[in-house]
Structures are given as structure tokens and as C-alpha cells.
Amino acid sequence: MAAPVIAVDRVVKRFGRSVRALDGLSLQIPEGIIYGLLGPNGAGKTTLIRILATLLPADAGSVRVAGFDVRHDPEAVRARIGLAGQYAAVDDHLTGRENVEMVGRLYGLSRREARSRASTVLDRIGLAEAADRLVRTYSGGMRRRIDLATSLVGRPRVLFLDEPTTGVDPASRRQLWELVRDLVDGGTTVLLTTQYLDEADHLAQRVAVIDHGRLVSEGTAEQLKTRVGTAMVRLSIPDSQHAGATAALRHLASGTVSCDRHGGTLTLPTTDAVTTVRHALQALAAAGITATDVSVDKPTLDDVFLTVTGADPAAVDPATGRAAA
Amino acid sequence: MNSPAIPVHLPGGVRLRRAVTHTMVLTRRNLLANLRLPDVLLLSTIQPITFMLMFLYVFGGAVEAALPPAAHGSYVNWLVPGILAQSAVFGATPTAYGLHNDRNTGVIDRFRSLPMARSAVLAGRTLADLVRSTAILLLQLGVGIVLGFRWQAGLAGLLAAIGLALAFGYACSWVMAALGLAVRNTEAIQAATYMVVFPLTLVSSVFLPTQTMPGWLQAFAAHQPVTAEANAVRVLTLGDAALPPEQTTAGVVVLAVTWTAAVLAVFAPLAVRVYRRSAR
16 A cells, blocks of 8 residues: 555543543555544544644654654645534625635735636635625525535645534535545545444445544445344234343344334344344344344444444434534 | 645644644634624714713713813813723723623634634734724714814824723723633623623723812722823823823833833733633
8 A cells, every 4th residue: 555645643632630532543544535533422533633734743652644744744734634614604794705715825826826726616615696795694504515625725635524414404414525536536545434334334435433532443434334244034013012022132243232213123233134023033033022123124323333432423413502504 | 535624733833824824814703793784883873972972961061070170171172182082991892792602602612623723712802802992983973073083293293192002992892802712601701791891981090180089089080091091192192291190101101111011911811711711
């Protein structure tokens, strides 16, 4: 593999005495791909992005971005990165174009360059028509796009997207995904944090799952799913019998038996679906429990998440109250 | 693609030019915010004028007889120079709110992730507030002139007085910058700015001579920076007759300039320090 464009080596970040936001995290991100960073709230995703973007110093370990050490050469790193935030950090009282041009000037472009690049970027993200309106009048999805545009005007080699679609409606989300894919075709490496597993599944060539500041799993989405099992057997069981059913089925699963957030469905990861279904139904019958429905499907990243972190991603999500849209 | 916008290590001259360019870019950005929020613009101009009118008509009649001869028996002559000093201090408070908002909305994070001159965020903010203060101060002066204010010491004196007041206001902007970045809560910032601004402007020679205050308060009023600024502005506009007892014109002006330099020397580095640490 070519030298990674982002190299994170045993990074530690503490907040106060007791909180270890990052606890010896190591990651290597190859150039030119979309890399997904998954984890529940408080897992350390945003802390990692802030360290990579030179906003926060690490307490220990080393971090290199685009060939430069973030501690010793932050200026060189800044010239090569773009950052788009959870909440779009754009100026309401400027027009879209003024926002992009201003950031272009701050990247060191001349007035003329900033102007021409802003036009190019605005065209590319589909905001050419709205470019001369105040951002105040933009919809939530448009704000995210203009935020993305400002981070692109410096032609970054590495782009950090911290939860780019949190609180965005599904149509705008698809649009943002398209934009991010186009970027990578242009050679930019994208590091994307998200709470939406389907987002990582759709976009990212590689995915890391982190929890409590540690790397718990890493690979392509397919590899991660295969690690959980090749199939998921889902059984609908009445609520009152969950505990008994879990006990009866535990020895049949290749991983943890999990219960979905709505209750009602137990999921067994397995490598042999047919045998597992047969044995599961027998075990339930022996325990006097009746399943009301049975289904078999491929593991999703949700399953990966549940299995490797022990947390239900939806349960830790609750859209942060900050919903920018 | 992928060519960095700027080279990594810049020589000193280029760095300085870059800092100036970035400061101008951000000053413009901050001024546009003022101009594009018409309600804020309107209210922030009406308020200082209203204050001035209130003081003029509420206090004027009662105190005119007690004024020093330099006022020529007219409170407006005494008040307007004081207001110029006071206005400079009030005009600094938006610096605190501006930086506070920029941090809360993530704008400062974006700036810190850019390959830009670090000094530009604070310099651009304080300079924009200086421009705004200048506009308000000139407006107050204009209204004062309409209401009968007459300067006695020549145009040069008036211009020097304006310069002195604005320089002090600029120094105060750095106090407010440190405050706006150090205090995390919006309401706490408001309380803190009031705590700085009101005692300093009221317990001073801005509105009335300090000689009638009780002794302990007089001691504070006579030796605090806003009094020094108000006295200097008054001497420069009304002439030597406005001097407080046993003081000289040169002495009063030097003291005012010294206060400005001292406030700047303490609070500019402090604000920069707080800014560097202001990672959320």
C-alpha cells in the first residue's frame, strides 16, 4: 500500500482527569478514498477530527496528515485540508458567493483567483443560481452545500466531513452523497464521520468503528459484515418471553444475540442460516416459546455496530437537539 | 488539483502582508454583518443618541449653575466631550459579543483550520468595531453640535480629542475581546460587560465634575481611565479653562495616552492568549 494520507499512531486525548476521549487510537487511511468513521456519541469521532484538523493538540501519540506532522507543521497541514462541520459554520449575513470567496482569500488566493474558483465550486455544488442570495435565506440542505463549497475552494487533498448530513432531509442527503462521491473521483481523500450506518455503507470504501476512544473494528463494509457472520436470523418473539428465548438461543449464534430497539425481534448472527433456523425453532419449542415470524437476511452495518460496540446505534443517536436544518 | 494554495514556510515580509490582507478580509466581513442587519444598525445608532439626549435634558437644568466656567453656562458644552469618551467605551462592547458568537457558531473553528494569519481574527474584529465606533461617535458629535455644542480650542483640538477617544475605545475592544472569549455563557458576558462599562463611565467626570462626589468615590473617580479620557477630550475641545484643579493640559493628555497604551499592553496579549486557548 502507498503511504497513507492520514496516519494516526497511538493517539491519546484526555479531557480533565477521568475522560479519555481517545485511548491509544491508531488508524491508517489510504489516499483517494472515502473513509467512514463510525461510533456512538462520545466515542471520540469529533475529537479525532479536531486533532486531525489542527484544532486540538493530542496528549500523546503522533498524527500525520498529507505528509506533515500536525503538531510540528500545523500550517502545512492547514494548507492541504478542508473542514465541513456538523453545523454549517457559514456566515448568515453574507451571500453564498461571498462566503466561498472569503474563505478562498483566507486560503491565500488572490482576489481574482478566489472569485473564479468560487464560481467553479458553486457551479459544481449546484448553487450557482442561489449564489448571490444571503445565506440567511437558504434551506438546511443548501447551508450544508455552501459549507461544503467553502471547504473545497482551497482544493484540499484531505477533506474532513463531520456528520455532514445530520438533520438533513433525505433528498438533500442523496445530493450531498453525490457531491462527496464526485470529490473522490477528483482525487480528494474524504474522512467522513457519521451516525448513519447506511451513509457509511453507501459512501465509504473503508470503515472504522470506534468506541470509548479505541478502534474496535476496521475494514471494508463487506469485511466488517462478514466478521459478524454471513447471515442474520431474525425471530419475532413476544416481549414477555425475550429473556427465556435469549437464554435458549445463545449457544446457537456465532456472535452476540441482540434485540432490536423496538423489542420483538431477536437477531442471531450465524454462518449457516438453514441449520440455525431449524435448531432455533426446536430450542424455542423445547422452552415452550412460539416465534411469530422468522426471516433470514444479510448483516447490515447496524448489526456490525451492535455486535462490536454492544450499543444500539439508534439508541445513542437522538439527533443531538442541534438539528441544523 | 491538490496543489496547496500557499507554500509552507513563508518569509517575514510575506507573512506580514498576508496578515494585513487577512485582517482586511475579516474586517470587511464583520462590517458587512453590521450593514446587513438593518434593525441592529438602526438601534445601535439610536441608543447612544437617546442616552445623550436623556442626560442632557434630565441633568442639564439642575447642574448648569454648578459647571466650571469652561462650559460657558451650557451643559451641552460639558456633556458632549464626556459623551465622546463614554461612547468609545460603550462602542467596544460589541467586540465581546462578536467573538462569542463566532466561537459558538463554529466560525472560529473554521478560521483556525485555515492556513491563515492567526492574528487576523482578533485584528479584523477590533478594527471593524473601531470603524463602527467612529461612525457612532461622529453622529453623536453632529447631534451635539445641532443642540448647541461649540468647541473652543480650534479644529485641531477637536480632531485630537476624537483621535484620543477612539484610540481608547480601540484599547477597550481588546478588554472586551478577552472577556468575550474567556466567558462562555452569553448572559454572563452581558453581565460582565455591564459591570465593566457602567461603573467606569458613571463614576467618572463624563457627566459631572467629580468634586461633588463623596470622598472615597471621588478618589476612584478621579483616578480611573475613563475620567482621564474625558478630562483630556474636554481640555482639547474646551481649552485650558476645563482643566481640573492643579492639572496641566500636557499632563492631562499624557495621562490619557498612557492609560490607552497601558490597557492595550495588558489586554491585547491577554486576548491573544485566551484566543489561542479558546478551543471548545
